Amino acid sequence: MKAVTFQGKKAMEAKEVEDPKIRENTDMIIRITASGICGSDLHLYHGGIVPESDYVVGHEPMGIVEEVGSGVKNLKKGDRVVIPFNVGCGDCFFCNNQMESQCDHSNPHGEPGSLFGFGSDFGNYPGGQAEYLRVPYADFTSFKVPDLLKYRNQVNWKMSSCYSYLT
Amino acid sequence: MEDEQLLFLSDVIPTSYWSVEHSGVKKGDTVIVLGSGPIGLMTQKFAWLKGATRVIAVDQVEHRLEHARKTNNVETYNFSNNEKVGELLHEETGGGADVVIDCVGMDGAVPPNTSFGSKHNNQFGTISPLITASQSVRKFGTVQVTGVYGTEANNFPLGDFFTRNVSLKTGQAPVIHIMPKLYEMIENKTFDPTDIITHRASLDDAAKVYDIFDKKEDGSIKVIFKP
Numbered sequence: 501m502k503a504v505t506f507q508g509k510k511a512m513e514a515k516e517v518e519d520p521k522i523r524e525n526t527d528m529i530i531r532i533t534a535s536g537i538c539g540s541d542l543h544l545y546h547g548g549i550v551p552e553s554d555y556v557v558g559h560e561p562m563g564i565v566e567e568v569g570s571g572v573k574n575l576k577k578g579d580r581v582v583i584p585f586n587v588g589c590g591d592c593f594f595c596n597n598q599m600e601s602q603c604d605h606s607n608p609h610g611e612p613g614s615l616f617g618f619g620s621d622f623g624n625y626p627g628g629q630a631e632y633l634r635v636p637y638a639d640f641t642s643f644k645v646p647d648l649l650k651y652r653n654q655v656n657w658k659m660s661s662c663y664s665y666l667t
Numbered sequence: 668m669e670d671e672q673l674l675f676l677s678d679v680i681p682t683s684y685w686s687v688e689h690s691g692v693k694k695g696d697t698v699i700v701l702g703s704g705p706i707g708l709m710t711q712k713f714a715w716l717k718g719a720t721r722v723i724a725v726d727q728v729e730h731r732l733e734h735a736r737k738t739n740n741v742e743t744y745n746f747s748n749n750e751k752v753g754e755l756l757h758e759e760t761g762g763g764a765d766v767v768i769d770c771v772g773m774d775g776a777v778p779p780n781t782s783f784g785s786k787h788n789n790q791f792g793t794i795s796p797l798i799t800a801s802q803s804v805r806k807f808g809t810v811q812v813t814g815v816y817g818t819e820a821n822n823f824p825l826g827d828f829f830t831r832n833v834s835l836k837t838g839q840a841p842v843i844h845i846m847p848k849l850y851e852m853i854e855n856k857t858f859d860p861t862d863i864i865t866h867r868a869s870l871d872d873a874a875k876v877y878d879i880f881d882k883k884e885d886g887s888i889k890v891i892f893k894p
Binding site: 502503504510511512513514532533534535536537538539540541542543545546548549558559560561562582583584585586588594595598599600601602612613615628629630631640641643645646648 | 668670671673674675676677678679681704705706772773774791792814815817818838839840841842843844846847850870871872873874876877878880881889890891892893894
């Protein structure tokens with residue numbers, strides 16, 4: 501796939517890299533439709549954080565679910581999702597108490613929580629300025645955009661059945 | 668809804684919303700927002716929505732201050748014309764703001780006659796926004812640090828915080844749990860999350876748009892990729 505990669509100080513370049521794959525059964529892969537550049541991406545750009553070469557950057561993505569692991573419960577292929585910059589396991593003290601930016605399980609390299617696209621100190625999760633992204637703990641680390649058309653149709657259907665019942 | 672209305676649920680919107688909530692802004696407050704980039708601009712909107720009666724933006728990039736005036740109806744101060752902006756804000760707010768939110772972090776502009784970082788190489792960037800915050804917050808006020816500081820800070824004015832009873836709150840926003848609420852606010856058109864977008868690019872343009880965004884050239888505020 502194509503992705504924006506770190507190539508050294510003041511060198512972010514589009515490059516072909518390997519497609520992300522499901523690793524844990526709670527992962528999903530999304531096809532990215534939009535992705536922001538953030539001021540904090542400039543910390544890498546200026547050399548304040550130095551990931552390995554070809555590391556994929558970015559932490560403001562959204563897109564369409566392409567594939568889900570067997571342990572993902574609430575998402576399926578085709579769902580539209582926005583991905584937060586925090587990676588949260590959804591199952592620790594911090595995630596359970598609305599402090600998911602300090603998730604205890606998602607960062608094997610240190611005590612602070614994990615972030616997409618910030619190198620090894622923050623979990624070593626590749627980022628979202630790319631065509632595809634692996635999202636760990638997919639059920640928790642995502643916001644599923646409600647399908648408004650479907651929702652409205654359901655409401656209409658319920659209303660019309662009430663109406664039929666009344667008449 | 669379009670991608671552009673939803674994309675910033677990933678970071679900009681919840682980080683800004685959380686900054687205002689976490690800092691404890693309440694009805695009638697004066698709020699100073701340091702930095703008028705994407706997070707600063709969004710924070711200005713949420714400060715108004717929380718009931719602030721005065722919202723003041725500080726930056727040195729004129730087109731971003733212009734955008735703040737135009738879209739968020741805030742007072743603006745350009746610190747490139749004002750070396751002592753912290754003291755000026757203290758005076759203009761009659762003793763300091765209730766809340767100052769630092770949306771800059773260690774990447775802020777280094778003031779003239781100040782050395783960048785330190786000779787010990789332990790500090791990345793500048794802490795000048797924190798100095799401005801300590802000067803422009805009122806006694807018993809709160810400084811919320813949302814911009815990122817990842818290293819030690821040399822000459823951090825701890826005494827100025829202590830002697831004036833200023834609270835300091837910091838950190839990465841926990842955004843996941845607030846995304847649904849903010850989605851509803853976008854759906855209800857409570858605020859417009861799209862007005863910060865100035866550039867749309869393909870991944871192939873990465874090198875070029877990073878350069879523009881870094882230098883804040885070409886009127887840039889927020890750049891998004893459409894892969």
